[in-house]
Amino acid sequence: MIDFDVLEGEIKKGKIENSYIFCGLDEELIKEGVNLIVDKSIDKSLLDLNYIRLDGLTTTFEDIMNACETMPFMGEKKVVVVYRSNFFKDKCDASLTKLYNEVLKYLKDLPPYTVLVMYYLFNDKRDTPKKSSKIRSLEKLTKVVYFDKLKKDRYYKKVEEIFKEKGKEIGKVELRYFAEKVQHNFDIIKREIDKLISYADGRQITRADIDKLILNSSEDDIFDLIDFISQRKVEKTLELLNELLSTSDQHMLIISNIANNFKRLYEIKILVQNGENINSISGKFKLPTFVCEKLINQCNKFTVKQLQELMKICLDTENKLKTSGVDKNMEMELMVFKIFMLK
Structure with a gap:
């Protein structure tokens, strides 16, 4: 597996592989990687004939194979890009699983004149290729490029x-x-x-x-945590909570931020129920409109009673951490379970 910097260096030297899997969160950066390969492989005057793009959400294996097998027109190479290749997800339906297995087998017999690039966008900023069993299993057959942060x-x-x-x-x-x-x-x-x-x-x-x-990164993480809770994603919530606790041993600050976020959602919920519009709410909280839109969407996933109970759960946990010698990490995880048990 390589990163974008290594890929760029290889392409500049004229080293282009038969196939690639691009993955990461940043589609703009991934597209830049695709363009580097296309610019190096295909004459601009022949771009319309030798550059094929397929939507991974709707394409079939026959579409991919036919695109790859067709000889390039008046050139040595053609590039086939399959974007939104969601068949690389570890959990997908039977049709996407079948497509993945067919692609896996076909990579061994890819024509030498074709450069096949398939890219897959992660759903979460904490996803990595190492967490994907499908992508790991393909490293021996193709070049995997992880588009992470630039230097x-x-x-x-x-x-x-x-x-x-x-x-x-x-x-x-x-x-x-x-x-x-x-x-x-x-x-x-x-x-x-x-x-x-x-x-x-x-x-x-x-x-x-x-x-x-622009939100602070810590505020952004707490926002994500509340969002996972609102979507009832227990595993994602615990994973993010443990990450926050491991990178910052500030349990009281984290729980205070969580409680404050629930308090803000409660206050926004009341304002919305009282007929306040988004511009008025933005003014009262001194927040940009687009941030308020996100918060209103979050508060709509809870009832007023639930938000009151969520604040109480946070307060009880905070008091326990202050007044007893409990295992802090365990107490925080217990708080999460109490939140998800709330009806």
Whole structure:
């Protein structure tokens, strides 16, 4: 398995494999990897004839095989890209499992003139290729490329290029502050840059603007945790909680943040029931509208009574951690189970 930097280095040297599996959260970065292969393999004048894209959600094995088997037109290579290749999910239905098995077998007999690129987007920022049994099993047959975070200098440069493409200059200090605070996903980064540019409305972007529009990573993690709870995803909730506890031994701070998030959802729930609109709620909480939209969606998954009980569960757990010598991690996990048992 290699990363994007290694892939780019290999392509520059003219080393292009017969097949690839691209995976990660950042589709914009993955598309950049695809473009590198396409630009190196196919003459631009023959792009329409020798570059084929197939939707992995709707394509069949016959579609993939036919695209790969057809000889390139007036060139040495053709590139076939299967995007949204959800048949790489460990848990999928019978039809996708069948497609995966057929592709697995076909990779051994792929024509030498075809470069097959299949890419799969992870659902969660904590997913990795090592957690996927299907992707691990394919490493001997194809080149797996994991599109994780770019190295810092390159990452900063790429973020700066996006600002320039959109016709907006940003100071070096503000650029780095924004780049470190935003999620390292270029699809998200582009949307957040659009929001910043719109919010600044022609003036210089400041650190205060960034603070107002971009969530802190810790707040983002707590938001994800509450979201998993609202979707009744026990395993994901525990996995994220354990990750938070392992990276930061601050049990009281974490539980306080969880409780505060439930409190905010409770207050928003009451305002919504009283007929308040989103602009009014945004003003009261001093939050951007798009953040309020997400919070309203979350609070709609709970009743007022449930949110009251959730705050009580958090408070009881916080008091136990303060007043007794209990195992803190175990007590936090017990809190999660109490939350999911709540009717």
